[in-house]
Amino acid sequence: MSGAEMEDENELAGILADQVNRLLADTATREVKRAAELGDWPAALWAGVEEAGLPLALVSEDAGGVGAGWAEAEVVMRAAGRHQAPLPLVETMLAARMLEGAGLPIPDGPMTLAPIPPGDALTLDGERLSGRASRVPWGGRAGHVVLLLEGEGGTAIVLAEPGEPVANANVAREPRDDLTWTEAVVQAAPTNLSAGDLRHWGAFARAAQMAGALEFVLAESVRYANDRSQFGRPLGKFQAVQQQLAALAGEVAAAGASVLAAARALDRGRAGFEVACAKIRCGEAAGKAAAIAHQVHGAIGFTQEHALHFATKRLWSWRAEFGGEAQWSQELGREMARLGADRLWPFMTGARGA
Amino acid sequence: MQDFRFTPLDLPPETEALRGEVRAFLDETIGHEPPVLRSRTWSRFDGAFSRKLGDKGWIGMTWPRAYGGHERSALERYVVLEELLAAGAPCSAHWTGDRQSGPLLLNRGTEEQRRRFLPGIASGEIFFCIGMSEPDTGSDLASVRTRADRTDGGYIVNGTKIWTSNAHECDHMIALLRTDTEVERKHDGLSQFILDLKAPGVTARPIRNLADEDHFNEVVFQDVFVPDDLLVGREGDGWAQVTSELAFERSGPERYLSSWILVEEMLRAAGPEPSERRAIALGRLVAHAAVLREMSLSVAGQLQRGEDPSLEATVVKDLGALLEQQIPEVAHELYEEEPTLEAASDLAQVTAYLVQAAPSFSLRGGAREILRGIIARGLGLR
Numbered sequence: 001m002s003g004a005e006m007e008d009e010n011e012l013a014g015i016l017a018d019q020v021n022r023l024l025a026d027t028a029t030r031e032v033k034r035a036a037e038l039g040d041w042p043a044a045l046w047a048g049v050e051e052a053g054l055p056l057a058l059v060s061e062d063a064g065g066v067g068a069g070w071a072e073a074e075v076v077m078r079a080a081g082r083h084q085a086p087l088p089l090v091e092t093m094l095a096a097r098m099l100e101g102a103g104l105p106i107p108d109g110p111m112t113l114a115p116i117p118p119g120d121a122l123t124l125d126g127e128r129l130s131g132r133a134s135r136v137p138w139g140g141r142a143g144h145v146v147l148l149l150e151g152e153g154g155t156a157i158v159l160a161e162p163g164e165p166v167a168n169a170n171v172a173r174e175p176r177d178d179l180t181w182t183e184a185v186v187q188a189a190p191t192n193l194s195a196g197d198l199r200h201w202g203a204f205a206r207a208a209q210m211a212g213a214l215e216f217v218l219a220e221s222v223r224y225a226n227d228r229s230q231f232g233r234p235l236g237k238f239q240a241v242q243q244q245l246a247a248l249a250g251e252v253a254a255a256g257a258s259v260l261a262a263a264r265a266l267d268r269g270r271a272g273f274e275v276a277c278a279k280i281r282c283g284e285a286a287g288k289a290a291a292i293a294h295q296v297h298g299a300i301g302f303t304q305e306h307a308l309h310f311a312t313k314r315l316w317s318w319r320a321e322f323g324g325e326a327q328w329s330q331e332l333g334r335e336m337a338r339l340g341a342d343r344l345w346p347f348m349t350g351a352r353g354a
Numbered sequence: 355m356q357d358f359r360f361t362p363l364d365l366p367p368e369t370e371a372l373r374g375e376v377r378a379f380l381d382e383t384i385g386h387e388p389p390v391l392r393s394r395t396w397s398r399f400d401g402a403f404s405r406k407l408g409d410k411g412w413i414g415m416t417w418p419r420a421y422g423g424h425e426r427s428a429l430e431r432y433v434v435l436e437e438l439l440a441a442g443a444p445c446s447a448h449w450t451g452d453r454q455s456g457p458l459l460l461n462r463g464t465e466e467q468r469r470r471f472l473p474g475i476a477s478g479e480i481f482f483c484i485g486m487s488e489p490d491t492g493s494d495l496a497s498v499r500t501r502a503d504r505t506d507g508g509y510i511v512n513g514t515k516i517w518t519s520n521a522h523e524c525d526h527m528i529a530l531l532r533t534d535t536e537v538e539r540k541h542d543g544l545s546q547f548i549l550d551l552k553a554p555g556v557t558a559r560p561i562r563n564l565a566d567e568d569h570f571n572e573v574v575f576q577d578v579f580v581p582d583d584l585l586v587g588r589e590g591d592g593w594a595q596v597t598s599e600l601a602f603e604r605s606g607p608e609r610y611l612s613s614w615i616l617v618e619e620m621l622r623a624a625g626p627e628p629s630e631r632r633a634i635a636l637g638r639l640v641a642h643a644a645v646l647r648e649m650s651l652s653v654a655g656q657l658q659r660g661e662d663p664s665l666e667a668t669v670v671k672d673l674g675a676l677l678e679q680q681i682p683e684v685a686h687e688l689y690e691e692e693p694t695l696e697a698a699s700d701l702a703q704v705t706a707y708l709v710q711a712a713p714s715f716s717l718r719g720g721a722r723e724i725l726r727g728i729i730a731r732g733l734g735l736r
């Protein structure tokens with residue numbers, strides 16, 4: 001990309017970010033988030049993002065979508081994380097993209113995708129789906145579930161209505177339901193995506209959401225440190241607090257940079273390395289940043305009333321979803337070990353995705 | 355609150371040929387050296403190597419040709435730097451001139467100073483060091499006391515600089531000196547000079563560091579005469595000049611590679627089928643390094659576009675030093691052989707060196723706490 005093209009792209013991304021952030025800031029309120037924790041479906045919030053075309057961002061214009069690339073999708077996903085919108089927005093974005101790729105119809109309304117960790121047993125017999133998918137984000141709430149099943153006859157994308165749900169949740173109380181199907185009639189089509197691709201997409205989406213939630217955590221912490229006074233001056237004047245917040249800012253900056261790199265690599269078509277790096281780096285930033293933010297906020301940040309926990313609980317959850325740091329680091333470490341010490345630096349500096 | 359901008363940067367494809375050239379050159383010049391020697395990239399002063407680099411046109415790369423530069427882009431310079439550092443080339447001799455003193459003279463020096471010094475820096479023949487710190491002046495740089503008093507046709511310098519890297523090997527020092535003691539603010543009355551370290555009255559004495567290297571020095575000035583034409587910029591403007599110079603120092607888009615050789619050695623020792631524990635730890639380090647490289651590239655891109663990335667560069671330097679210091683820690687956790695310089699394996703030797711060098715990574719060029727203070731101010735906390 002030339003410098004000028006890059007500037008244009010950044011400008012576009014900036015405009016998009018402003019729009020989405022404004023929309024979500026107005027509608028993803030504390031009350032809406034709290035109600036969602038208690039099980040409400042935020043219908044008005046969903047209507048707003050649907051009207052803005054966000055769920056179909058990654059679908060081509062021909063198929064009724066926005067035709068965005070991963071870099072623009074990252075802007076939306078990051079904003080969704082920044083405002084902790086209690087919706088399967090990123091899940092719908094990914095599910096719709098999977099469906100389009102397989103030539104399946106894209107239904108209206110919220111969708112989700114099944115992460116299918118090892119241990120889930122699912123079988124597709126013609127157009128009949130049986131088995132159990134565990135910890136499906138918003139599984140009981142979504143109108144449709146998209147699954148990727150690898151079988152002897154090849155890999156298929158499946159569009160199903162949610163199976164029988166057993167309600168479950170992550171620590172942020174976002175639904176992560178187990179779904180069971182018994183000979184359910186579904187639509188299926190072959191795909192050239194693999195389960196690995198899907199893991200990358202999921203990990204990327206969670207990393208982008210984390211980067212957004214981290215921005216929120218930093219902004220709130222800085223604001224609080226400037227507003228709250230003790231010993232006759234704002235907390236932000238105390239050097240011990242400043243040092244902590246500077247460290248927090250570093251974590252947030254690294255997380256953001258890692259996700260931008262991953263988005264760019266996805267747009268080029270080969271992103272395994274960058275996505276792994278992003279998931280690892282954002283996960284680590286999540287832990288460190290949440291700890292500092294809570295320390296700076298004192299007891300008020302430890303309450304249900306204060307909004308900080310909507311972000312920090314999501315950080316703790318997203319960190320583990322679609323593979324935590326242990327898993328991604330191990331994979332990456334093994335890959336680098338196979339590559340060998342002498343090829344490590346050339347690999348790091350190579351135009352990997354080009 | 356100011357947003358940090360880390361816009362991703364793609365290196366232009368033309369830089370790949372240059373990268374290949376640099377690699378071939380390094381393979382030839384230092385490829386045979388043992389890893390423990392290559393892990394000393396920052397402290398190894400090797401004038402002959404610097405001259406070879408100068409011949410290649412890889413010092414002062416971005417400067418005008420009129421001053422011995424090569425008018426290449428900041429991104430080409432970035433590629434050369436990262437290759438030198440990752441390979442562990444001895445960078446200590448030319449480094450300061452290339453990164454700091456040269457740009458200072460380009461920006462603030464007189465035409466005569468530029469013509470006199472820049473071509474020699476770029477060819478790897480003139481080496482500069484930086485005289486900021488003093489026995490009673492560390493982080494609080496504006497408190498410098500070494501004086502330059504007016505005399506006929508110049509100044510007389512008296513005082514002591516300390517921790518000056520390579521002063522015992524260098525020809526010249528850019529020194530921050532007090533030209534006026536009658537000021538209300540200690541930031542006023544400071545000026546920068548080019549000091550000839552071979553002039554009468556200058557003694558540079560190496561101070562052995564804990565790794566048994568002669569790297570930094572105490573430099574004493576006793577009635578040393580400096581002619582007027584070696585004042586840099588304007589008398590009394592020293593503080594403003596030195597802060598923008600430090601921005602160059604910290605904008606160095608490569609502040610995370612000091613321990614890179616050890617990552618390679620750890621990976622080598624782990625073999626193609628590492629244990630779970632080693633795979634996790636090494637994968638994590640690689641992820642950190644890859645993200646820091648993206649951030650560094652972004653800083654390089656901002657420099658290339660003429661923007662001011664000093665805040666972003668400060669963030670990179672802070673995170674970079676954390677990683678550089680963590681790498682030897684991880685080596686301790688993962689490998690059993692006792693790290694000594696005489697150990698059987700390269701891994702244990704490199705660990706032994708870096709564990710000793712590591713404390714300096716968060717001191718030189720601004721201590722961690724000072725960098726974080728700068729970041730905090732950027733966040734709007736002061």
Ligand SMILES: Cc1cc2nc3c(=O)[nH]c(=O)nc-3n(C[C@H](O)[C@H](O)[C@H](O)COP(=O)(O)OP(=O)(O)OC[C@H]3O[C@@H](n4cnc5c(N)ncnc54)[C@H](O)[C@@H]3O)c2cc1C
Pocket residue numbers: 239483484485486487491492493494516517518519520570714717718719720721722723724
């Ligand atoms: C290997 C090496 C090479 C060097 N090379 C050079 C060189 O070439 N030229 C040169 O001029 N200098 C050089 N230095 C010196 C370096 O710039 C100083 O070490 C650095 O500026 C810190 O100063 P100090 O060591 O006096 O520590 P101090 O300033 O005394 O600080 C000691 C500790 O106190 C902390 N501290 C100080 N002030 C504050 C504050 N306001 N708030 C919070 N914490 C604070 C610091 O962060 C640090 O942790 C070198 C140092 C090293 C280690």
